[in-house]
Each structure stands twice: as structure tokens, then as C-alpha cells.
Amino acid sequence: MVVMSTVSFAQQSLFGGEQIVSPEIHDDNSVTFRLNAPSAKEVKLAGEWMPAEGWTPGAVTMRKGDNGIWSFTTEPLEPELFSCSFIIDGFRTTDPNNPFIVRDVASVMNIFIISGKHADLYKVNDVPHGTVARRWYDSQTLGKRRRLTVYTPPGYENSSEKYPVLYLLHGAGGDEEAWITLGRTAQIMDNLIAQGKANPIIVVMPNGNVIQDAAPGEGTDGFYKPQFMIPKTMDGTYEASFPDIMKFVENNYRVKANKENRAIAGLSMGGFHSLHISRYYPNMFDYVGLFSAAILPNQDVSHKVYHKFDETLKTQMENGFELYWIGMGKTDFLYESGKQYCAKLDRMGMKYTYRESEGGHVWRNWRIYLSEFAPMLFK
Amino acid sequence: MVVMSTVSFAQQSLFGGEQIVSPEIHDDNSVTFRLNAPSAKEVKLAGEWMPAEGWTPGAVTMRKGDNGIWSFTTEPLEPELFSCSFIIDGFRTTDPNNPFIVRDVASVMNIFIISGKHADLYKVNDVPHGTVARRWYDSQTLGKRRRLTVYTPPGYENSSEKYPVLYLLHGAGGDEEAWITLGRTAQIMDNLIAQGKANPIIVVMPNGNVIQDAAPGEGTDGFYKPQFMIPKTMDGTYEASFPDIMKFVENNYRVKANKENRAIAGLSMGGFHSLHISRYYPNMFDYVGLFSAAILPNQDVSHKVYHKFDETLKTQMENGFELYWIGMGKTDFLYESGKQYCAKLDRMGMKYTYRESEGGHVWRNWRIYLSEFAPMLFK
Numbered sequence: 119m120v121v122m123s124t125v126s127f128a129q130q131s132l133f134g135g136e137q138i139v140s141p142e143i144h145d146d147n148s149v150t151f152r153l154n155a156p157s158a159k160e161v162k163l164a165g166e167w168m169p170a171e172g173w174t175p176g177a178v179t180m181r182k183g184d185n186g187i188w189s190f191t192t193e194p195l196e197p198e199l200f201s202c203s204f205i206i207d208g209f210r211t212t213d214p215n216n217p218f219i220v221r222d223v224a225s226v227m228n229i230f231i232i233s234g235k236h237a238d239l240y241k242v243n244d245v246p247h248g249t250v251a252r253r254w255y256d257s258q259t260l261g262k263r264r265r266l267t268v269y270t271p272p273g274y275e276n277s278s279e280k281y282p283v284l285y286l287l288h289g290a291g292g293d294e295e296a297w298i299t300l301g302r303t304a305q306i307m308d309n310l311i312a313q314g315k316a317n318p319i320i321v322v323m324p325n326g327n328v329i330q331d332a333a334p335g336e337g338t339d340g341f342y343k344p345q346f347m348i349p350k351t352m353d354g355t356y357e358a359s360f361p362d363i364m365k366f367v368e369n370n371y372r373v374k375a376n377k378e379n380r381a382i383a384g385l386s387m388g389g390f391h392s393l394h395i396s397r398y399y400p401n402m403f404d405y406v407g408l409f410s411a412a413i414l415p416n417q418d419v420s421h422k423v424y425h426k427f428d429e430t431l432k433t434q435m436e437n438g439f440e441l442y443w444i445g446m447g448k449t450d451f452l453y454e455s456g457k458q459y460c461a462k463l464d465r466m467g468m469k470y471t472y473r474e475s476e477g478g479h480v481w482r483n484w485r486i487y488l489s490e491f492a493p494m495l496f497k
Numbered sequence: 498m499v500v501m502s503t504v505s506f507a508q509q510s511l512f513g514g515e516q517i518v519s520p521e522i523h524d525d526n527s528v529t530f531r532l533n534a535p536s537a538k539e540v541k542l543a544g545e546w547m548p549a550e551g552w553t554p555g556a557v558t559m560r561k562g563d564n565g566i567w568s569f570t571t572e573p574l575e576p577e578l579f580s581c582s583f584i585i586d587g588f589r590t591t592d593p594n595n596p597f598i599v600r601d602v603a604s605v606m607n608i609f610i611i612s613g614k615h616a617d618l619y620k621v622n623d624v625p626h627g628t629v630a631r632r633w634y635d636s637q638t639l640g641k642r643r644r645l646t647v648y649t650p651p652g653y654e655n656s657s658e659k660y661p662v663l664y665l666l667h668g669a670g671g672d673e674e675a676w677i678t679l680g681r682t683a684q685i686m687d688n689l690i691a692q693g694k695a696n697p698i699i700v701v702m703p704n705g706n707v708i709q710d711a712a713p714g715e716g717t718d719g720f721y722k723p724q725f726m727i728p729k730t731m732d733g734t735y736e737a738s739f740p741d742i743m744k745f746v747e748n749n750y751r752v753k754a755n756k757e758n759r760a761i762a763g764l765s766m767g768g769f770h771s772l773h774i775s776r777y778y779p780n781m782f783d784y785v786g787l788f789s790a791a792i793l794p795n796q797d798v799s800h801k802v803y804h805k806f807d808e809t810l811k812t813q814m815e816n817g818f819e820l821y822w823i824g825m826g827k828t829d830f831l832y833e834s835g836k837q838y839c840a841k842l843d844r845m846g847m848k849y850t851y852r853e854s855e856g857g858h859v860w861r862n863w864r865i866y867l868s869e870f871a872p873m874l875f876k
Contacts, residue, residue: 263623
């Protein structure tokens with residue numbers, strides 16, 4: 119007999135595995151970060167829990183130990199999903215001991231979760247889990263196959279029931295991966311449904327960049343460096359082609375295909391898209407969510423989607439709806455434009471729910487908004 | 498009107514985006530790598546196309562330019578999916594300008610593709626695409642919800658046809674993400690099906706680590722540093738519980754639930770699992786693929802799955818099958834044990850197909866083996 123002992127597999131050196139744990143979350147929710155970089159002159163830890171300077175996350179200098187391992191222990195942190203990175207002699211990089219990373223546009227950063235409160239919704243808990251599928255649909259309007267992400271709730275596959283649908287749209291620089299990775303949509307929905315706080319619903323996360331067929335690296339353009347603002351994202355093309363997505367969903371899933379059972383929401387640029395899609399097709403959605411929305415179009419853009427703004431918004435109001443929800447952070451750079459949009463709605467007499475949160479234009483808020491918005495749907 | 502110009506979104510600084518392209522693939526398939534690290538004393542580029550030393554990929558020193566940007570241009574490379582990383586003053590890290598990364602156990606590395614030949618199968622081409630779903634099943638034997646990845650071929654959702662199933666198993670350190678990320682299973686299947694070389698089939702990629710409910714970061718254990726060898730992966734528990742997975746698949750997908758339409762294959766530890774599952778349930782699979790398989794169990798393990806090895810293998814042979822396929826790299830550290838297993842089969846008179854490739858115990862081979870194995874199935 120040939121004997122394969124497990125020793126044969128002890129190939130950790132293959133994977134460059136250092137025997138360091140980082141981050142280490144302590145019982146009091148303080149966190150120790152460690153990095154083996156003996157020849158570095160200065161190592162900083164950047165993280166979302168520290169005050170940011172503009173768009174740059176706060177950072178703190180780590181201390182070098184005699185063993186060449188740099189370390190830093192935070193104060194106890196509040197429950198949250200945090201991103202972080204290291205800056206080694208000015209070079210920003212991820213933690214080689216923390217393989218949990220997310221991409222945002224062209225940047226990759228580590229993440230970790232401090233348990234408790236709202237952050238427990240972001241964890242995979244021992245509850246029934248929905249299915250997350252990456253599927254492709256034919257966009258007849260755009261003339262190509264395009265990819266989208268679909269969350270179906272626990273039990274969907276073993277029932278003959280029809281479900282309501284939330285269309286959940288990403289921001290500039292995002293794609294069909296954004297809400298499912300940084301947004302923790304599957305975990306939030308699984309947990310809210312298990313707690314009886316949200317109805318079981320289908321969540322469709324399309325790609326709002328019409329020049330892409332899929333997220334960078336997932337489509338026919340192959341691997342390339344993603345850019346923050348790409349053409350044709352806010353020029354009306356996406357909004358006009360949105361019925362292709364709805365048609366696909368309504369033909370391919372057991373959905374309640376009526377206004378009472380359709381919601382649309384999005385963050386930043388996705389809030390802009392949600393506003394315009396729900397207004398341009400003014401009898402389609404009973405639930406609209408604008409999360410830190412970029413409210414109004416560039417005046418240079420002349421697509422017919424943006425014509426007759428006031429008229430179509432009035433039609434949307436008159437057609438009736440259940441919820442028009444606006445969430446905005448107090449320090450968001452879009453705060454004032456959000457306020458002005460609310461004032462416009464006030465003048466029209468259009469009802470809406472306004473939710474002001476701490477903080478700015480960040481995922482932390484968008485996860486919270488989704489966690490609050492989903493329980494209000496289809497009740 | 499409030500005007501949102503696109504300028505408001507020019508937040509690239511948020512994402513630390515340097516205006517560097519790396520890697521840049523030239524027309525002759527040479528590749529330039531660039532890294533902005535002005536204070537580094539030495540930067541090396543490690544990559545799979547260079548001769549490895551044991552498990553450590555080959556590396557080459559980069560040259561520092563006057564602008565503080567290090568660069569290196571390779572010779573023209575052969576078509577392949579390559580992984581790579583930088584080593585900055587001894588610190589191994591990914592390329593901040595290349596967000597395309599894969600995790601292998603606890604390590605993260607960049608990837609890129611040189612087009613042509615077999616590597617074209619690894620690209621997302623303009624062909625119909627199947628669906629990739631992450632689903633959860635109840636393992637009654639293991640008493641928990643567990644996650645698996647399922648590829649359904651193009652057209653699956655819009656047909657009433659039943660499909661054959663390939664169960665595709667990962668190696669030690671892998672999980673239900675391995676074959677879909679490093680293995681490029683969805684791209685390989687989409688392309689082989691579009692070329693008429695493979696039948697449309699369902700590919701099920703389960704998690705073979707029975708102490709996990711899901712891949713690291715995707716299950717109830719949360720985010721933790723993955724280990725290479727974890728307990729209970731090769732102790733019989735997985736093999737014995739495998740019918741839970743088949744039962745789930747056969748109850749939840751339109752499959753041809755018979756031996757003629759079932760295949761099982763796996764790499765390394767997954768080859769070990771495929772060997773034992775197909776032998777322990779000797780009338781279940783007409784197609785078996787052992788890719789660089791770890792052939793025989795640790796003699797210390799006494800699970801009943803490993804008893805009566807010769808007897809059950811003989812039963813499997815006598816029950817008949819279509820294909821017993823063994824792929825092995827010439828420099829694989831398991832090469833000799835593979836040879837000995839072939840000799841054992843020869844002595845028994847059990848037919849098999851032996852495919853010897855260049856190279857060793859690497860994903861490059863496993864992608865090639867899948868690309869060759871899939872076209873032989875269910876013909």
C-alpha cells in the first residue's frame with residue numbers, strides 16, 4: 119500500500135503563510151493588527167474607525183517589536199464592518215494575514231466585523247440562507263449579454279409561491295458585485311427574514327454601467343484597471359434600458375409582476391438611477407429608496423429620460439406609491455442637494471420619508487439604509 | 498435646479514488610485530509590471546511563468562526608475578492564466594494597480610491571462626453564459642447547513658430538459674470557491690459548450706472540509722485566518738456524507754439521476770475523495786476523474802470508508818463504468834504514488850485512461866485536466 123500521510127500536504131511555505139494572526143479581535147472589541155516587515159522604516163494602519171481626512175481614511179503609526187513585527191492595538195471599537203489597510207513606507211497595501219478583502223473600483227482593502235447591534239446583520243449567522251446567483255440576461259436595448267446578481271430568499275426553490283422584487287442599484291465605480299460584497303445584501307436579507315423583520319423577497323443587483331457587460335474581470339473586456347467614472351453611466355441610457363432587466367426577471371423568476379410588489383433603490387449614482395427610472399416609468403414601483411442619492415442630472419446631458427422632470431415626477435406622485443424613502447448622512451457632500459430635493463418635493467406636495475444619519479457618503483450608511491429600508495417593503 | 502456635474506464624483510483620491518497600469522500586456526505577449534514604491538530598497542516580481550524553487554514561485558528583481566516607479570518587462574509569455582506578486586524589501590504583497598486577485602488558503606495573489614490556445618478557455622468570451630449560484634443545503638449526516646457552488650449551463654432555466662451532473666471536488670486548503678475562482682470552471686464550461694466540445698451539464702462544486710459550513714469568510718465561523726490542512730478532511734466523514742449532496746442536487750435541479758449521467762472528479766485531496774466516493778458507492782458514477790490525486794489514505798485513519806479497498810474497487814470495476822481518468826504532472830510530488838496506483842489497476846485488470854502532463858501539482862494542470870475531461874463526459 120502506498121501511504122499518503124497528511125505530512126505530505128504540509129505545504130504552507132507554498133502559500134507564504136506567516137504564522138501571524140491579524141487582525142485579532144479581543145473580547146472587549148479592541149483589535150490588534152500585526153505585520154511582519156522587519157526592513158520597513160515606518161508602518162501605518164489606516165482604518166475606517168478613525169476620523170477621515172476628506173476621502174482618505176484616518177491612519178495611525180504602528181510600533182515595531184524586537185522580532186521585526188509591527189503591531190498596534192486599537193481602543194475598543196463599536197460594532198461595524200470596517201475596512202482597513204497598511205501603509206508601509208508610504209506604500210498602501212493589504213494585510214497578508216487577512217485574506218478577507220473587497221474591491222472598490224480599482225482598490226482592494228481588508229475587511230473585518232466587530233459583532234453586535236446592527237453589525238450582527240452583516241454576519242453569516244446560523245439561519246436559513248438564500249441563494250446568490252450570477253446570471254446573464256440579453257439586453258435587447260443595449261444589444262449585448264449582461265451580468266446581474268440575484269438574491270433569492272430561503273425556500274424560494276422549494277415553493278411555488280411568487281415573490282416581490284427589490285431592484286438594488288450600485289453607485290459610480292460599482293457594478294453588480296458591489297451590493298453583494300461591500301453591501302452585505304445576502305447576509306442582511308437572510309438575517310432580517312430570519313428575524314421576521316423583512317418579507318422574503320428577491321433582490322436583483324444589476325450592472326448600471328452600460329458600456330460594461332459585467333464587473334471588471336467578469337466580462338468580455340477581461341482584466342483591466344477599473345476607473346471610477348466611466349462613460350454613459352448617467353446619460354439616460356441605463357434608465358431607458360431598465361425594462362430589459364425587469365422583463366428578464368419577470369420571465370425567469372416566480373415574481374409578483376405588479377407595481378405593488380416592485381421596489382427600486384440605490385446608493386449615490388444608483389439613487390440617481392432609482393429616482394429617474396421610477397419617474398420615467400411612473401407607474402412601475404410602489405417603493406423607492408434614495409440612499410445618499412446624487413439627485414439631479416448633469417445639465418449637459420440631453421437624453422429624453424431627463425426631459426419633463428417635474429411633469430413625470432408629478433405623474434408618479436398622482437399614480438400613487440407606498441414609500442418614497444430618502445436617506446442621507448449629515449456630513450455627505452451631497453447633503454445640500456438632498457435637502458433641496460426634499461424642498462422640491464415639499465413644494466409639489468409629494469410625500470416622502472426622510473432619514474438623516476451620522477456620517478457621510480460611505481458604505482457604512484448604505485448597509486444601514488438597506489437594513490432599515492427592506493423591513494418597510496411590501497407590508 | 499440643482500446640478501450634479503460628474504466633477505463632483507471625481508473622487509479617485511478616495512480609492513488611492515495611482516495612475517499606473519500594471520500589468521500591461523503587450524502585443525507580443527511580453528508583460529510590463531510597474532510599482533510606485535520610491536522608498537523601497539529592492540523590489541522583486543514573483544510569477545508562475547518563472548521556474549519555481551520547490552513551492553516558491555520564481556522571482557526577478559525589478560528596476561527603479563528616476564520617478565520612483567519600479568518596472569520590469571518579461572519575455573513574451575506563453576498563453577496561460579498566471580499568478581504573481583511583488584516582494585518589496587522582503588515583504589510579499591499584491592499589486593495595488595491590479596485588483597484581480599484570487600485567494601488560495603490564506604494567501605492572496607494577483608492573476609492575469611495571456612490569450613491564446615488553451616488559455617482562451619479561461620476567458621469570458623462573447624458566448625452564452627451559464628449561471629453560477631452559491632446555495633446552501635442541509636447535510637443531515639453532518640447536522641448543518643452547508644454551502645456549495647453550482648454551475649448550470651446556458652439555457653438551463655429556460656428548458657424542461659434534464660441534465661447530467663459533474664461533481665467537482667477541491668484540494669486541501671480549498672473549498673467551494675476554489676474551482677470557480679482559480680479553476681475557471683464557469684469560463685471553461687461556457688466556452689467548451691459554445692464550441693460544441695462539451696455537453697451542457699451541471700457542475701456541482703461542494704465544500705470538502707466537513708468542519709466548515711462554507712468557505713472562510715462565507716460561513717458562520719466568520720472571518721478567520723484559513724489553514725492549509727484542517728481536521729476531518731481525509732478521515733472518511735466527507736465521503737460517507739456525500740449522498741447528502743447528491744440528494745440535494747437531485748431534488749433541487751432537473752438532473753438525470755442515474756449512474757450514466759453522473760461524474761465525479763477532483764484535484765489532489767479532491768482526487769482522493771473522488772476515488773473513495775466512487776469506490777465506496779460503487780454503482781453511482783460512470784465517470785471518474787483523478788487530477789493529481791492523493792491516492793491512498795493515511796494508514797492511521799480507520800473509517801469504514803477506507804475498509805475493503807480492493808474489494809469495493811473490484812465491485813466498482815465489475816459494475817462497469819465509462820471512464821476512469823487519471824491525470825498527473827511529470828514533476829508532481831505525487832507522481833510515484835500515481836504510478837503505483839496505475840500498476841495496482843493494471844494488476845486488477847481495471848481499465849483507465851492515463852494522461853501525463855508537464856509540470857507539477859499546480860492549478861495550471863487542473864484547469865487543463867478539466868478542459869480535457871469535460872469533453873469526454875456523457876457522450
